[in-house]
Amino acid sequence: MPELPEVETIARQLRARGVEGKTILSVKVGWAPTVTPFSAAAFSAAIEGTTIDRISRVGKWMMLSLGSGKTIMIHLRMSGSFSMEKGSHDRIVLKLSDGLTLYYRDTRKFGRWKLVDDPDVVLRGLGPDALTRRFTLNYFAAAMKKRHRMIKPLILDQAIVAGLGNIYADEALWESKIHPERRSDSLSDEELAKLFKAIKHVLKVGVKNRGTSLGAGKTNYRDVEGESGGHRAEVNAYGKSGTPCARCETILEKIVVAQRGTTFCPTCQSL
Numbered sequence: 001m002p003e004l005p006e007v008e009t010i011a012r013q014l015r016a017r018g019v020e021g022k023t024i025l026s027v028k029v030g031w032a033p034t035v036t037p038f039s040a041a042a043f044s045a046a047i048e049g050t051t052i053d054r055i056s057r058v059g060k061w062m063m064l065s066l067g068s069g070k071t072i073m074i075h076l077r078m079s080g081s082f083s084m085e086k087g088s089h090d091r092i093v094l095k096l097s098d099g100l101t102l103y104y105r106d107t108r109k110f111g112r113w114k115l116v117d118d119p120d121v122v123l124r125g126l127g128p129d130a131l132t133r134r135f136t137l138n139y140f141a142a143a144m145k146k147r148h149r150m151i152k153p154l155i156l157d158q159a160i161v162a163g164l165g166n167i168y169a170d171e172a173l174w175e176s177k178i179h180p181e182r183r184s185d186s187l188s189d190e191e192l193a194k195l196f197k198a199i200k201h202v203l204k205v206g207v208k209n210r211g212t213s214l215g216a217g218k219t220n221y222r223d224v225e226g227e228s229g230g231h232r233a234e235v236n237a238y239g240k241s242g243t244p245c246a247r248c249e250t251i252l253e254k255i256v257v258a259q260r261g262t263t264f265c266p267t268c269q270s271l
């Protein structure tokens with residue numbers, strides 16, 4: 001499932017491919033629920049003829065700012081991805097000026113494109129993006145201390161901090177040696193500082209490595225160039241239950257925390 005580093009990678013690659021500044025000549029929507037509440041025809045009519053001025057990202061949302069003043073907000077959910085080459089499971093095809101074609105691919109069909117007048121209708125429900133200066137230690141520590149919930153679902157809560165999903169949450173908790181079921185208000189200032197630093201660190205390294213893909217299946221993350229992301233070799237916890245911890249060699253365990261599969265080291269991350 002694409003998280004902040006994967007969405008950032010896709011946004012950067014689309015900019016590098018020259019998508020910004022191009023005019024949308026025609027639109028084909030192959031799976032109408034992607035553009036709900038618009039019909040496929042109404043969505044196409046609303047964006048045909050306008051330009052894609054800017055591609056940006058907040059949390060796991062990618063945004064196409066259009067010359068018409070409207071914005072397409074894209075959430076890739078489970079398996080959304082982009083390509084400049086035709087493939088199978090292409091749900092939206094944008095023919096652009098200068099001979100470019102943008103294919104939005106989504107095997108599992110949960111991804112959504114929201115056409116909005118004001119991006120704030122979506123963004124105001126989000127906490128600060130984890131890689132911006134708005135996400136500070138003071139803010140994070142205060143948000144954790146005033147709640148009495150398990151730490152893992154809190155750092156996955158996009159209303160508190162935007163960008164983390166299951167992979168990078170497990171990685172940040174492993175790196176800061178915090179058990180995923182610790183209560184947020186039981187964490188010391190030192191632990192909160194470590195976790196804050198780990199969140200920024202795992203996401204930055206993820207971006208640097210062009211994201212993470214953890215399997216060979218067709219629903220796994222692919223970047224715009226069809227590559228699977230270089231971050232897999234650097235993953236220490238997520239998906240590694242049954243293998244030895246890279247720090248202490250204890251066998252990593254998998255549990256379910258707030259309905260999410262969670263891998264941790266029972267020695268380094270004791271409760």
Ligand SMILES: [Zn+2]
Pocket residue numbers: 245246247248249250265266267268269
């Ligand atoms: Zn360990």
